[in-house]
Structure formats: C-alpha cells, structure tokens
Amino acid sequence: MSTAVEFRHLRKVYGDTVVIPDFSLCIEKGEFVTIIGSSGCGKTTVLKMINGLYEPSGGDVFVNGKNIRDLDLIALRRSIGYSIQGSVLFPHMTVEQNIAYVPNLWNRRDREKTRRAVDKWMDIVGLDAGLKERYPAELSGGQQQRVGIARALAASPEILLMDEPFGAVDAITRGQLQKELKQIYEKTGITVFFVTHDIDEALRLGTRILVMDRGEIQQYGTPDEVLRSPKTDYVKMLVARYRDEPPT
Numbered sequence: 667m668s669t670a671v672e673f674r675h676l677r678k679v680y681g682d683t684v685v686i687p688d689f690s691l692c693i694e695k696g697e698f699v700t701i702i703g704s705s706g707c708g709k710t711t712v713l714k715m716i717n718g719l720y721e722p723s724g725g726d727v728f729v730n731g732k733n734i735r736d737l738d739l740i741a742l743r744r745s746i747g748y749s750i751q752g753s754v755l756f757p758h759m760t761v762e763q764n765i766a767y768v769p770n771l772w773n774r775r776d777r778e779k780t781r782r783a784v785d786k787w788m789d790i791v792g793l794d795a796g797l798k799e800r801y802p803a804e805l806s807g808g809q810q811q812r813v814g815i816a817r818a819l820a821a822s823p824e825i826l827l828m829d830e831p832f833g834a835v836d837a838i839t840r841g842q843l844q845k846e847l848k849q850i851y852e853k854t855g856i857t858v859f860f861v862t863h864d865i866d867e868a869l870r871l872g873t874r875i876l877v878m879d880r881g882e883i884q885q886y887g888t889p890d891e892v893l894r895s896p897k898t899d900y901v902k903m904l905v906a907r908y909r910d911e912p913p914t
C-alpha cells in the first residue's frame with residue numbers, strides 16, 4: 667500500500683492560539699478516514715491543510731508523496747474533491763452547470779465527455795435526470811447535498827474531503843446518503859476524509875477512525891480497534907455506550 671497523505675509535524679497557530687501543536691500521521695491510499703472529536707479541536711483545520719486552503723504554521727503535508735509547498739495550489743485544489751455541510755453550490759448555475767464546473771475546466775473542447783460525466787455522477791448519487799435544469803434554490807436540502815457530492819466527484823479526484831457533508835439533512839436522507847457514499851467509495855477506491863460529530867456515522871463509514879481532542883491525535887485505528895481498545899479516556903468516553911452493544 668502506498669501513502670495518500672502524510673502529515674509531518676504539522677502545526678497550526680491562529681494569533682496566539684495553538685490549534686494543532688504537532689500532528690504526524692500517514693494515511694494509506696484507499697482508506698475511508700472518519701475524523702471525530704470535540705467541537706473546535708481542529709478537524710476542519712486539518713482537512714483544509716490537505717488541499718492548501720489553510721497554510722500550516724509549521725511542518726509539512728505530503729499528497730501522493732509530494733510536499734504541497736512545492737505544488738501549484740490551484741491545481742491541487744481542483745484535483746481533490748471537497749464537499750462541505752449545506753449548499754455550497756453556485757446559486758446562479760443549474761444543477762448540470764454546477765456538476766460540470768471542474769470537468770469543463772479540463773475538457774474545454776469535449777463538451778460531450780462532460781455531459782456524459784454529469785449523467786454518470788447524477789445517476790450514481792441518486793439524482794433524477796429531470797433535475798438538471800433546476801437551480802439550487804429549487805432543490806431540497808438532500809438534493810443539494812447530492813449535487814454537491816456529484817460536483818466533488820465529477821472532478822475524478824483520488825482524494826475526497828468531506829466536512830460534515832450530511833449535517834444539514836434529515837435522518838432518513840442521511841442514512842441514504844451514507845449508503846450511497848459507501849457504495850461510491852467501494853466502486854472507486856478513492857481515499858476519503860470525512861469529518862463528523864456522530865460516532866455512529868464514524869464507525870459505520872470509516873475503515874479507519876481518527877479521534878482528535880485539542881489538536882492532538884487520541885487514536886487512529888479501525889472501528890474494531892477503537893471499540894475494543896480505546897487508547898485514551900477521551901476515546902473511552904466516546905465509545906462508552908457501545909461497550910455492551912456494538913453498532914450494527
């Protein structure tokens with residue numbers, strides 16, 4: 667297995683506040699990493715340092731073996747899928763135009779290829795083709811979230827960053843989206859980083875769980891390892907209710 671992302675002594679400081687003191691971790695290609703931890707512990711900050719949206723105060727991030735300090739950050743951002751909570755769609759563009767945005771930057775001449783990619787991703791995320799001409803404001807929250815995921819995936823990324831992508835949808839839609847995401851992950855074999863506040867979601871989706879507290883790694887392990895051998899008091903507290911009854 668090769669490494670998709672490596673953090674080497676990563677540090678992030680905002681003003682006088684040290685948010686990430688010293689963070690080192692290697693993530694293998696093809697992992698589905700769910701990131702969970704207390705509010706404000708630095709989950710989003712870590713995610714945004716992978717695609718260069720935040721610059722580290724110290725240390726390094728390597729993506730596919732390359733130090734991102736040496737890469738063109740715009741190209742890096744386009745090559746990494748990014749999906750966040752709520753609608754982040756371009757409001758003045760239709761569903762089709764939103765999903766086609768990054769493929770169009772690449773296939774400027776081959777519009778047909780982009781059209782096929784849009785159809786494929788709408789189908790995979792469970793969006794009816796009849797919604798193509800709609801604008802984001804004419805969609806439900808769950809549909810908007812699906813368009814956001816299709817847009818992130820349409821760039822054919824090897825790495826997908828998701829920051830609480832299902833935080834704003836109802837429980838039933840959330841369950842469906844989780845199932846669809848898991849299927850997409852299994853089909854494509856991409857590496858996924860998925861921030862969540864929900865331990866059920868973290869255990870259900872992750873092949874590895876990263877538990878953070880105050881900018882530090884509490885544990886990085888499979889759901890089974892985290893459940894059976896929680897390494898710190900924080901992790902013990904997080905999984906306490908599963909001690910007798912593991913999640914299904």
Ligand SMILES: Nc1ncnc2c1ncn2[C@@H]1O[C@H](COP(=O)(O)OP(=O)(O)OP(=O)(O)O)[C@@H](O)[C@H]1O
Pocket residue numbers: 680685703704705706707708709710711712
């Ligand atoms: N641009 C910024 N400027 C100053 N402080 C920031 C900035 N972004 C984040 N912070 C602070 O850094 C800390 C970590 O924030 P971050 O968003 O990474 O946490 P999080 O674990 O994702 O939180 P949550 O679970 O609440 O979304 C917080 O205390 C936050 O207030």
